[in-house]
Amino acid sequence: MKLDKNEISVWQVDIDKVDTSGDLSETLSDDEIQRAYSFRFAADRKRFIARRAILRTLLGRYLSVDPAEIRFSENSSGKPQVAFPQQPGLRFSLSHSGNLLAFAHSPDPEIGIDIEKIDSATDLEDVAKTYFSPAEQTMLDDLPEPARVQAFFRIWTLKEAVVKASELNLEDGLRSLNLADAHNSSRIDTILGDGRVVSCLSGVLDAPGYASALAMSAQPNAPITLHRYLVNGDKVIESFKNYPPA
Amino acid sequence: MNLLHPRSPETSVSLKHYDISHCLHKLFERQAALNPDNTAVIDKMSILTYDELNRKANGIAASIRERSVLPGSFIGICLDRSADVICAILGILKAGCAYIPLNPDFPTERLRFIVKDARIAATLTVKKLTEKLFPICTNLYILDDNSLSLIPGDNVEPIEPVLSDDAAYVIYTSGTTGEPNGVSCHHRGVVNLLDDFQCRRFIAPGDICSWWTNLSFDVSVYEIFAPLLAGATLVIVPDDVRLDGYLLMDWLYLNHVTSAYLPPMMLEDFHAWVIKHPDSSPLRRLLTGVEPISGKLLLDIDAAVAELMIINGYGPTETTICATLYTVTPSGMAHRNTPIGIPVQNMQIRLLDDDGKEVAPGETGEINIRGTGVSNGYLNRPELNDRLFVLDPSSSVRRYMSYKTGDLGYRLDDGNLMFVGRKDFQIKYMGYRIEPGEIEAVLRGVSQVQDAVVMLYEVESGDRRLVAYVTLRTDTEISPDELQEVMREALPTHMMPSATVVLEKFPMTANGKIDRSAFPAPELSNHQRLSYVAPSSDLEQKLAAIWEDVLGVRPIGIRDDFFGLGGHSLTAARLCAHMREEVDERITLSALFQSLTIEALALRILENRLPSAHSSVICIQQGSCCLSIPPLFIIHMVGTGLKFCLPLVRNLGPERPVYALSIHLFDWTPGEYTSVEDLARIYIPEIREIQPRGPYLLLGISFGGLVAYEMARQMARQNDEIRLLALLDTTLRTAKRKLGATSRLNEHKQKMKQAGLNYVVKKIRERLVLEWAIMTENSRKRYSAMMLGYYKATGSTDVMPVEIKEFAARKDNEEADRNYKPAPYDGKITLFRSSERVIGLTDVFDPLLGWGSFARGGIEVIDCPNDHLGMLREPHVKVVAEKLNTCIAKVLEKTTEPIEPAKQHP
Numbered sequence A: 001m002k003l004d005k006n007e008i009s010v011w012q013v014d015i016d017k018v019d020t021s022g023d024l025s026e027t028l029s030d031d032e033i034q035r036a037y038s039f040r041f042a043a044d045r046k047r048f049i050a051r052r053a054i055l056r057t058l059l060g061r062y063l064s065v066d067p068a069e070i071r072f073s074e075n076s077s078g079k080p081q082v083a084f085p086q087q088p089g090l091r092f093s094l095s096h097s098g099n100l101l102a103f104a105h106s107p108d109p110e111i112g113i114d115i116e117k118i119d120s121a122t123d124l125e126d127v128a129k130t131y132f133s134p135a136e137q138t139m140l141d142d143l144p145e146p147a148r149v150q151a152f153f154r155i156w157t158l159k160e161a162v163v164k165a166s167e168l169n170l171e172d173g174l175r176s177l178n179l180a181d182a183h184n185s186s187r188i189d190t191i192l193g194d195g196r197v198v199s200c201l202s203g204v205l206d207a208p209g210y211a212s213a214l215a216m217s218a219q220p221n222a223p224i225t226l227h228r229y230l231v232n233g234d235k236v237i238e239s240f241k242n243y244p245p246a
Numbered sequence B: 001m002n003l004l005h006p007r008s009p010e011t012s013v014s015l016k017h018y019d020i021s022h023c024l025h026k027l028f029e030r031q032a033a034l035n036p037d038n039t040a041v042i043d044k045m046s047i048l049t050y051d052e053l054n055r056k057a058n059g060i061a062a063s064i065r066e067r068s069v070l071p072g073s074f075i076g077i078c079l080d081r082s083a084d085v086i087c088a089i090l091g092i093l094k095a096g097c098a099y100i101p102l103n104p105d106f107p108t109e110r111l112r113f114i115v116k117d118a119r120i121a122a123t124l125t126v127k128k129l130t131e132k133l134f135p136i137c138t139n140l141y142i143l144d145d146n147s148l149s150l151i152p153g154d155n156v157e158p159i160e161p162v163l164s165d166d167a168a169y170v171i172y173t174s175g176t177t178g179e180p181n182g183v184s185c186h187h188r189g190v191v192n193l194l195d196d197f198q199c200r201r202f203i204a205p206g207d208i209c210s211w212w213t214n215l216s217f218d219v220s221v222y223e224i225f226a227p228l229l230a231g232a233t234l235v236i237v238p239d240d241v242r243l244d245g246y247l248l249m250d251w252l253y254l255n256h257v258t259s260a261y262l263p264p265m266m267l268e269d270f271h272a273w274v275i276k277h278p279d280s281s282p283l284r285r286l287l288t289g290v291e292p293i294s295g296k297l298l299l300d301i302d303a304a305v306a307e308l309m310i311i312n313g314y315g316p317t318e319t320t321i322c323a324t325l326y327t328v329t330p331s332g333m334a335h336r337n338t339p340i341g342i343p344v345q346n347m348q349i350r351l352l353d354d355d356g357k358e359v360a361p362g363e364t365g366e367i368n369i370r371g372t373g374v375s376n377g378y379l380n381r382p383e384l385n386d387r388l389f390v391l392d393p394s395s396s397v398r399r400y401m402s403y404k405t406g407d408l409g410y411r412l413d414d415g416n417l418m419f420v421g422r423k424d425f426q427i428k429y430m431g432y433r434i435e436p437g438e439i440e441a442v443l444r445g446v447s448q449v450q451d452a453v454v455m456l457y458e459v460e461s462g463d464r465r466l467v468a469y470v471t472l473r474t475d476t477e478i479s480p481d482e483l484q485e486v487m488r489e490a491l492p493t494h495m496m497p498s499a500t501v502v503l504e505k506f507p508m509t510a511n512g513k514i515d516r517s518a519f520p521a522p523e524l525s526n527h528q529r530l531s532y533v534a535p536s537s538d539l540e541q542k543l544a545a546i547w548e549d550v551l552g553v554r555p556i557g558i559r560d561d562f563f564g565l566g567g568h569s570l571t572a573a574r575l576c577a578h579m580r581e582e583v584d585e586r587i588t589l590s591a592l593f594q595s596l597t598i599e600a601l602a603l604r605i606l607e608n609r610l611p612s613a614h615s616s617v618i619c620i621q622q623g624s625c626c627l628s629i630p631p632l633f634i635i636h637m638v639g640t641g642l643k644f645c646l647p648l649v650r651n652l653g654p655e656r657p658v659y660a661l662s663i664h665l666f667d668w669t670p671g672e673y674t675s676v677e678d679l680a681r682i683y684i685p686e687i688r689e690i691q692p693r694g695p696y697l698l699l700g701i702s703f704g705g706l707v708a709y710e711m712a713r714q715m716a717r718q719n720d721e722i723r724l725l726a727l728l729d730t731t732l733r734t735a736k737r738k739l740g741a742t743s744r745l746n747e748h749k750q751k752m753k754q755a756g757l758n759y760v761v762k763k764i765r766e767r768l769v770l771e772w773a774i775m776t777e778n779s780r781k782r783y784s785a786m787m788l789g790y791y792k793a794t795g796s797t798d799v800m801p802v803e804i805k806e807f808a809a810r811k812d813n814e815e816a817d818r819n820y821k822p823a824p825y826d827g828k829i830t831l832f833r834s835s836e837r838v839i840g841l842t843d844v845f846d847p848l849l850g851w852g853s854f855a856r857g858g859i860e861v862i863d864c865p866n867d868h869l870g871m872l873r874e875p876h877v878k879v880v881a882e883k884l885n886t887c888i889a890k891v892l893e894k895t896t897e898p899i900e901p902a903k904q905h906p
Helices: A032-037 A042-063 A124-131 A136-143 A144-164 A169-176 B025-035 B050-066 B084-093 B107-118 B127-133 B187-199 B220-230 B245-254 B262-274 B295-304 B382-388 B435-446 B480-490 B526-532 B538-551 B569-580 B589-594 B599-608 B642-650 B675-689 B703-717 B741-755 B757-793 B802-819 B876-896 B901-904
Strands: A007-014 A070-075 A080-084 A091-095 A099-106 A111-117 A187-191 A199-203 A210-216 A224-232 A235-242 B039-041 B047-049 B073-079 B097-101 B122-126 B140-142 B167-173 B180-186 B207-213 B233-236 B259-261 B285-289 B309-314 B324-327 B349-351 B365-370 B389-391 B400-411 B417-423 B427-429 B432-436 B448-460 B462-472 B499-503 B617-621 B634-635 B656-662 B697-699 B723-728 B736-738 B829-834 B843-845 B857-864
Touching: A007 A042, A007 A210, A042 A091, A042 A099, A091 A144, A099 A111, A099 A210, A111 A144, A124 A136, A124 A144, A124 A169, A124 B569, A136 B589, A144 A169, A144 A199, A144 A210, A169 B569, A169 B589, A199 B829, B025 B050, B025 B084, B025 B187, B025 B220, B025 B499, B039 B050, B039 B084, B039 B220, B047 B050, B047 B084, B050 B084, B050 B140, B073 B084, B073 B107, B073 B127, B084 B122, B084 B220, B107 B127, B107 B180, B122 B127, B127 B140, B127 B901, B180 B187, B187 B220, B187 B285, B187 B309, B187 B499, B207 B220, B220 B233, B220 B259, B220 B285, B220 B480, B245 B262, B262 B285, B262 B723, B295 B382, B349 B400, B365 B723, B382 B389, B382 B400, B435 B448, B435 B462, B435 B480, B448 B675, B462 B480, B538 B569, B538 B599, B569 B589, B589 B599, B634 B703, B656 B675, B675 B703, B675 B802, B697 B703, B697 B876, B703 B723, B703 B802, B723 B876, B829 B876, B857 B876
Parallel strands: A007 A224, A091 A111, B039 B233, B073 B097, B073 B122, B097 B167, B122 B140, B207 B233, B207 B259, B259 B285, B285 B309, B462 B499, B634 B656, B634 B697, B697 B723, B723 B829, B829 B857
Antiparallel strands: A007 A099, A070 A080, A091 A099, A111 A210, A187 A199, A199 A210, A224 A235, B039 B047, B167 B180, B309 B324, B349 B365, B365 B400, B389 B400, B400 B417, B427 B432, B448 B462, B617 B656, B736 B843
């Protein structure tokens, strides 16, 4: 598998349907195994191991290397990146929530993906009060109940995706971005403090009950080809879309 | 996969109501006679009409009779969910027998237990499952074996007539003792319930009803017979769709399912689907139930699907599927959980206290169920039957009148019942109702374990822990840790005991009962001792309470790692929002990510190592915690743009701690600080808080260099040791001046000579690029200035978009730059200078960028590749970082030659 510049692949995997028999930890590095054992709950540990194994498998395919050989490092804002092979020419981003995993890969531009299970926890308002812009809060307050929860998660996933694609630190990113007007459109362009533009697609995944967003540090009208892969057990459903549509 | 079949109302005849004295298969046969060509059942492989299904079932019934299985016998069904199952059920009933589901997915041990316990006379199965069954059952009917002549035939009449009080099926439930009990249910109970459903939302030929549940769950009886008694169609949900809420909702739609059972866990998915596909769902009757369901969710679904009736059912297997039903109505439901409704027709509910008397209205009592649905009791459990069932004294046959559920409920003012929970042995622990019997059963399942008791133990006042006590079989051994691991695999986390204690024997009372008050205090396992450290200080306790609440994990010790507990970014934000509200408003996500345990976070709070609410410092890189090396402080370039320094930091290597200073990080109002001196005064205390004493390393990027210089100057005067003052391409305004007209001309002539025509073209192009940039910059500035004016005028600078904020910050900085008049500094300046710069054609630059006359300690110039911005970007930034590292190493070397080591070697 190979991606060209301005091509992005997005993988959506239901972890509960992945065959987890056999030793999935085989391809994991020692520090990943160690991290796996820092989970209090066996279920979290199992999911972590499966997550890393899938991450490595996919990267291994794009980079044409043995998944076990891949090494990771983190950039200054904590986003993981491939450290070996050196100069991999591939960026990636991953996110998980509930039983879904989301992966994005691209040689260029830098990307960030986020998925969150929509869950009407009672304290979302507190989170919004602390981390959302006043305009976003007002917008949320004006919405009726079910739409408000949906909008909260759309904004949250957009922000987190932008943070991942732009090396902002989470706190700054959450506070400084204002997506009050943007949360309803499917492609959104936001300008960061240093003049960079991050372009986002909302709801890139086909997952009812979840919110998702993909951000890329690309100019507003940069042509992007998005390959989507929906992994369902053994089946992979593939589709692709051009932005802007041809 | 559209399995829609044409609706044919003209040829169909329906029976709206059912006579409860009739048996299930008789009511089906009536439909088969009335509507022989209606589709009865559809699975992945086949479609059967009523006539075909009836004749196939007759073949099975005849075959059962041929094998001289007596009416009233129990016959197992070990089949995957398919049309075969429907044929088998009807065949068994027609033969006068009752069926028992033997779920192929059950462990062999459980199947063996059921076969033996119920004395199963024969089992219907298919070839591929025989391997599992051969060691367990003797009398197998293999439906897909050609040698067995299953000839579809006419209705067979059993030797003795089947009565509606006779058993139709036996379903095994897990008792609290851990041993499953077979509940024998009669035809009458099922028909009575289905008739009640018909009164609520009628099913008729043309309706399509799904079968979702497992055969060993009694809701399947409702799902199967609701369509078959009504002339409607049963469609079997394929296994690969069943548990995927998303696929299932699509499947229900594509198959035009009008009646379905959905478990509560699928309701969210259904809601999401109907919101996404408004006015599309053909569903008219939805049964749900078993667990508490959010009342709001059902109302939302009800509102979204026009024709839908939602019914919440409650009832133990012992009283036939459902004993009470609640129809969701838009009005009058303001409950957190959905009520369980009113009794099914011909049934009554009484709520009893411990003395067996009815409780006062509104009070909670044990739910006692009477009436038609009460089953024939447990197979071969006379004692249990005597305890839980009451015989009907008025009946000539042995028939139970009522059943004690052990469930608690209360009646609402409107007559609807609310379910509260289990009565016996139930423990309320961390907000969950826990059945200790379930945990004990898991432990008893371990071969070494003789017996187990699970209880809440008050370890310390107010600290109650779920503790498991076990005794072991003689000469066996198993550690508490191993037992914990077994439970962790088998139990949901909220049911995990905090500790497991192995005892020689359980304490007993004088009359031989287990004395629950005499168990020893739990001995925490090694694992627990290591990982769980209880919060001690008030602050830790407060934090722990918040963490437990947000993460939904209990207990959380002070050394538990945030990520290890399953935390992620949204939980971090939720956690911070609560901690800021309830503990300290200065707690940030960065503070949490740097102190991932309650212990570390509490320490950080106590030592006041949190940024003040107005802090302008941000930690970019924490550095290696085990090395004690001085941090590098970076002062921002113009605007709020800290981002420009990130590539540089990344290339410096991970060991050194790096902090960035920017007044614009938090609550800042444009126009507040507009002089370099002001900024220096604000930043100095901030860096002293992080590093109380020198040697200090300061790096100013571009405009930030002015601030760094001013800081170094002020700090040096206060006797702080500035080891490094590095300026990254910081230019004093005085460094640039226009050449005089003559010298300008000379300069051009000289360059023309050197570079020829190329020089001219290059210059013109440079000029054009520069002018275009200035032009666009100016128009952007005008727009931004206008916007800034607006935000200032409306007093709403706190809601400015980032780009305006950026503009405002830049404007303030430019003003500071214009007004700054540096005073001399006694130390040395290290100047990182870009080798290319875009300057006007006629500008001349001081090679020391104007600093020459100010640094009394001298200037070291380090040339860097590319231009002002390029030197901060890949790939050039690598070189800059390398040079900076060398420089830092050099200035710090001084400390590596201290006098102390010399003392040791005189």
